[in-house]
Amino acid sequence: MTGFPWLTVLVVLPLAGAIAVFAANERSIKVTALAVAVANLLISLPLWWLFDASSGEMQFVESARWIPSLSINYRLGLDGISLPLVLMTTVLMPLCILISWHSIEIRMRSFMAMLLIMESAMIGVFTALDFVLFYVFWEAMLIPMYLLIGIWGGPNRLYAAIKFLLYTLAGSVLLLVAILVLYFQGGQTFDILQLSQGTYSHSLQFWLFLAFFAAFAVKVPMFPFHTWLPDAHVEAPTAGSVILASVLLKMGTYGFLRFSLPMLPDASQAFTPVMVVLSIVAIIYGAYMALAQSDLKKLIAYSSVSHMGFVTLGLFMFNIQGIEGAVMQMVNHGITTGGLFLCVGMIYERTHSRQIADNTGLTKPMPRYATFLVIFSLSSLGLPGTNSFVGEFMILAGAFLWSKIATAFALLGIILAAAYLLWMVQRVAFGVPDPHILPKLRDVNLREMITVVPLVVLIFVIGIFPNPILTRMHPSVEKVIARVFPPAAEHASVIPRMTPFTPSVERITAPTGPMFSQETKTASEGRP
């Protein structure tokens, strides 16, 4: 493209920054870290305009040989799906550093370095075009996150950190298995684009889908693999929670979209009923759970389970509305839930409690804080004019084309979202504050304003002008859909409808019979 190695710079700069933080003197640690994160943001911004919205191909591609004997390459690229996610990451990182300015009391140096290493790994995951490279970044995220929770977390941090690590590691191992199998079946290559073009036997797809599912469903997290999330969130420091909710959870849905759908289109179709049911269970279950929580972080953690259910629901609709809505919602959830966690972090810094009962009546002493909390909550419950409405509306429109019953259940989640969020706001923002905590309740200061205002602006900008994001997404999303439903087989503009629920069980169990017979043929063809 332009010749400038944009993506390599985005990946390497934070890593170099981490080294710089280790080398910096005591006083300039925070400033160095912030400068690096802001520089990365500034470097990432031009991509938005340089990106060619009319193309669904990978752009800004960089390629270098890495381990030629195993045909492992260093390849990075960006398409309409990863572009918004990369930008979301670069926007959030400076905010994470700012919110940790005073709240981190020990080992500031390592903390900032971990954040920057995280940023490298996260951008790497979104841009990697080689499966091994992807896996390296994928695993590289675990360690800093593990340490962020385990060192700087709350009282029960070790339990939460180990749980997080083992849970995601278990999924990752299966992902690695799938990658290796694909390498052997897909013509001895780790090239993601090339693998996405291949055809694989039904049975292979079936098993690979399960392996991918293990890795991605844990990350999303989908019901019933979600129990690591509340623990991790409650114990993590604010910046950790923000990264976890805003970026790490997206890795799961990004994985489904980047790998499961285009590489395993038949299995993805066959598994659709399962995915839809799990998504809807997550939407409703997460909402009910959120309703029952008395801890602010847990409440938001469960609301994430509910919201991510919408994303997985949209992805497996295989239509433009569903998938674009899902990608929108990935970005929106990052912005909105990130904002909510920032708000919880601010109040925790003041009252040292995350319990709703300990933080009531905040509007009077902290009017600006209450305003932000209400805006983030309204965005989270999908009010029109805010970002989340666009995503949820598109997902629901897409889902409605597939199954009316499924959508009806998902709508229940929207009603419940209003209930748990407004009930939270009612208890936290309204009423009269406890006189004991009143002296601690000083309003949001300038540094904190800087951390939340960009998110508020994004909430409204995306809510009012979603089209620039959508247009950049169209060609890439169409490409994915074309993989699942090859254009030749597509009947006019009718979106293939699957019979919901009851027959769906057959759809999954059925492959065992014909699958094995079919597979002998394909496998023998595939063998060199």
Add this chain to the structure above:
Amino acid sequence: MSDLTDLLIKLIPVFPLLAVLVNGLLGSRYSHDLAHRLAWGSVGLSFLCTVGVFTDVMRTGVSHEVIVYQWIFGGDLAINLAYLVDPLTCAWLLVVTGVGFLIHVYSVGYMHGEAGFTRFFTYMNLFMVSMLLLVMGNNYVVLFIGWEGVGLCSYLLIGYYYDKVSAAKAASKAFVVNRIGDAGFLVAIFLVFINFKTLDYTKVFAQVGQLSPDMATAIALCLLVGAIGKSAQLPLHTWLPDAMEGPTPVSALIHAATMVTAGVYMIVRNHAIFDLSPFAMSMVAFVGGGTALFAATIGLVQTDIKRVLAYSTVSQLGYMFLGCGIGAYTASVFHVMTHAFFKALLFLSAGSVIHALSGEQDIRKMGGLSNRIPWTHRLFLIGTIAIAGLPPLAGFWSKDEIMAHAFTHHHYLLYGMAAVGALMTSFYMFRLTYLTFYGASRMDAHTAEHVHESPMVMVVPLLVLAFLSIVGGLILGFPPEHGWLHGFLGPVVGGGAEHEAGTGMVILLMCIAIVIALLGWGLAHFLYAVSPMTAEGWAERFSGAYRVLLNKYYVDELYDLLFVEPLKRLGAMLDWFDRTIIDGIVRGVGRLTDWGASGSTWMEKHIVYAGLNVIGYGNHLAAREGRKIQSGMVHHYAAIIVAGLFLLVLIVQLFAQM
């Protein structure tokens, strides 16, 4: 000329939006005076634009469609932010900006000295923007944006006194109950989308004939669910009386004159779909008739001045629904307009009473105010006569038209319900007037000392509304069925007088309506002026029924029992399930791994180490010590992982080759 009109249309919502931005972001930096001038000034400008657009539409009869920009584009889902201004929209625009302007001016006096003065006007302006989008949108999604926007403002303004717990609760309740209706509305939007592949009104209504009767019924019923939520009809009416926790101008603007009529707007806008489904139509009619009667009975015994008016609003909205359900769309819109005049007048006069009594709202502690606050008294009386349905005031014409339509189209049951409701309306409104303004004073001494007439800034808007309440009906809808409004709206809602009733019949029905209204007045006069003891006696004799009415049929308690409590219990139950069962399984798996690791440690110690006779005991000891902090296991995990990994690759390979 058309270009100018298009420009004016675009400008209508822009002024309040600018005021929201300026007041919302900078409001704390300058004086209250600037804030309120911006607020009512912007609404005033919108009103002037509306008048300009209105005169053009009236003169030419042309509808205007104006696209501002493309909002969402994905696949065949293309949604514009675009406006459609036709006579129906004009009718609502005039009410929203006109009455809205008067209420903004009134608020300057009413909210004087309140702590959140600027915040109040910011929310009010935001409400105006949302309401304008709601009635101006050319497609369902813009309607929905406005729909949710007004809901948000309603939420914010009900919770305006945020340190009051009851206000906070009422605000949340209003929003959540509305969300139930919104879910129905969303389903309707999606149904329209999959049937027509577009969400623009003009395109949808142009091909509405293709709709199967079942699908039309489904869409209409889903729309009705949305309308029921927003317009506080049975069974989602419970939020509106609680919404009276908001400041009185809010009750007048949002919870009487404009927002709550959005459901009626939605039905009239979609009349092409409703017309296809007789079943949905009769549902609309009976929801309306039922609510009109139900709310009126509760209004009979309430003791809070604003709550009586709230139930009366629910009841009057029922009449509008009834009108829609029997196809009397023009009459319904007519009633929306006259109701906006007299109900805003009543609420604002009630606000003036409350203002005078330093915040007292209980009518049992009022009485004898007619000569203390004479202006307010006269204005309130005008409102009462208008709503009671005595000619020539506004309410008579519109309500009578709905009732007459019901009778002449042989909906006798609905007519009966409406007639009984009308009797009750007249009774409870005059009861309210008598208890507030006549008889002996029941105020405490402290309050009585401070009674004062409201300032001019509050009285002048009331005078305008009073004028409209008196002559509005004659201007808009006289003679019945052939008034100006009928001609104006005819092109949109169609119909006209296809079922002409004889003049004699019309006059007879009018006479009956007048008798009903007078009867209600007479009864109130007897019970609250002539023989006050009788009222108490009746309350005692029918104490069971009285208590049921006073407690609003225990609907709130029933919903708590049926929905709210089980919901909370289910939440707690799932919480237990999540922690104990699901997380239990996770921990169980963890423990299994732990045992496996212990096993391998044992193996290492007793077989590998012993067998090779290596001095690895120290290493093992370190591992055991380290296990106490869990991380000593990592090398075991790693070993297991690597072994398992190869096993898995092998298995999958085998499977794939089979």
